[in-house]
Amino acid sequence: RKEVEQDPGPFNVPEGATVAFNCTYSNSASQSFFWYRQDCRKEPKLLMSVYSSGNEDGRFTAQLNRASQYISLLIRDSKLSDSATYLCVVIRTGTASKLTFGTGTRLQVTL
């Protein structure tokens, strides 16, 4: 079983739709959580950190449920420019902050 699991998608949604991605992690010692965005053949870019209280950045909302070991990302009012792969990332305690990535969920926003 992979340490970080995501539905690979693709999620095809029309512009303006709301879409949610989920991610589960297997190691309860995970301490930090992130969503990265990766465009085709480009490097991952940090989208947002995820906090236990939940956090929002514009159209993006991230939630963490430590009891269920579950992380989510909600994108409201999808734009064409949101089309990308969204990578769920965790850091385990005591691992020198090395990132453990899921395989990513591909989003395609269409007209």
Add this chain to the structure above:
Amino acid sequence: DTGVSQDPRHKITKRGQNVTFRCDPISEHNRLYWYRQTLGQGPEFLTYFQNEAQLEKSRLLSDRFSAERPKGSFSTLEIQRTEQGDSAMYLCASGGWSNEQYFGPGTRLTVT
């Protein structure tokens, strides 16, 4: 540009040749990481430096791979006797005092 830079961006080499990649992290960051990404997968950790000290290496990093960060600034990753399975995107990331890491554009290696 104050972000992470990597050189070269693309490298095509024949099997058996040695290659070296360079990473220049964000200047005030003391942590530097190397990751490798293959098609359809998320990046996988290879190795980590804090300043000039290499503190962790993944089991993915065979003895053909070596990394250095001699003065705690830029880092190099060398692959000796390349194999076709080494074909991947090699990503460098740097981090400061928080857990956040910022990636360079990567070096895409193709071994023919």
